[in-house]
Amino acid sequence: MPNGFVNVLKAPGITSHDIVAHLRKVYGMKKIGHAGTLDPAAAGVLPIALGKATRMLEYMDNADKSYTAEVTFGYTTDSGDDTGNVIEEAPYQMPTIEAIKQVLETFRGEIKQRPPMYSAVRINGQKAYNLARKNIEVEMPERTVVIHAIDFHEMTENGFVFSVKCSKGTYIRSLCMDIGKKLGIPAVMSFLVRTHVGEFKLENAWSTEEIGMLPHKALCPMDFPIKHLPKYKITEDEALMIKQGKKINVAENVEFADKFIRLYTDKEFAGIGRYVFSERKIAPHKVVL
Secondary structure, eight states: OEEEEEEEOOOSOOOOOHHHHHHHHHOOOOOOOEOOOTTTTOOOEEEEEEGGGGGGGGGGTOEEEEEEEEEEEEEEEEBTTTTTOOOEEOOOOOOHHHHHHHHHHHHHHHEEEOOOSSSOOTTTEEEEHHHTTTOOOOOOOOEEEEEEEEEEEOOOOEEEEEEEEEEETOOOOHHHHHHHHHSSSSSSEEEEEEEEEEEEEGGOOOOOOHHHSSTTTTTOTTTTTGGGGGGGEEEEEHHHHHHHHHEEETTTOOOOOOSSSEEEOOEEEEEEEEEETTEEEEEEEEEEE
C-alpha cells in the first residue's frame, strides 16, 4: 500500500470528499485524508494523504495558504459567494483601482473576521452550515486571522481579482464581503483558486485524470509537507527504542527550539519525535517505521 501525499488540483463543481472517494479507487485503499477543505465551487490545491501519511496531517494545521479570488459587486448572499441566496442588492458606482488598493491595504496584518454562516465552524457542537440549512440563526463568533499579503490583480466587468496569503482559518468569502463593506458596495466572492498550502503549490498540482494515469508518479514522500520541522538523525538502535515507545537522548552539541522533530535513520523517515526540553530527550510522537 502506498504511503505519501498527492498534490491534487481540485476542479470546480466537485467536493473534497469526491476527490477522496476517487483516489480510494485509484490507489485501492481506504485510509485517505485531506488537509484543508475547499468549497465545491472553488478550485486549486488540495493536499491528500495516503496510508501512514494521514498521521502527518496534524503537523500541517498551521500551514499558510494562498488564494486568487474574484469579487463581484452589487449584491450579497447568505453564503458569501455567488451560489447562495441573495440577501441584499444595491446599485453602485464602480470604484477606482486606487480606491480598491487602499481598502485592500487595510486588511494587511492581524484582523478580526466573522466566518460566513455557511461554513464548517462548530456552534454548540454543530457545524454552522447544518444550522443554516435548518434556518436556525446564530451569531457567528469573531476570530483573529493574519493576512500576510494582499494584492490587487485586475478589474473585471462587475468587480475585480486579487490575491491573498493568509493564516489558517481565514475565510476568503468573509474577506470579499468585508472588502465590499469598506468600499460601501454589497459584494460576494464569485470565484476562488487556492494556489498554495504549505509546501503544496498550484504549479506542481495533478489533476484527477493525470493521477489516474500515473498514480505512483504523483505520490510525494510522507515527510514532504513537514519540512518546516527540524531534522534529527538517529541510529538503528535509537529507532528501535522509539518504536518501542522509549525516549532517546539528544546529542550534546544539538539544541532544539521546536516541540516536534523529524526523525530519520540512514535508510528512511522514521516519524515525528516530541522534544522534552526539561530532560533533553526525544519521545516518540508519531512512528511510521
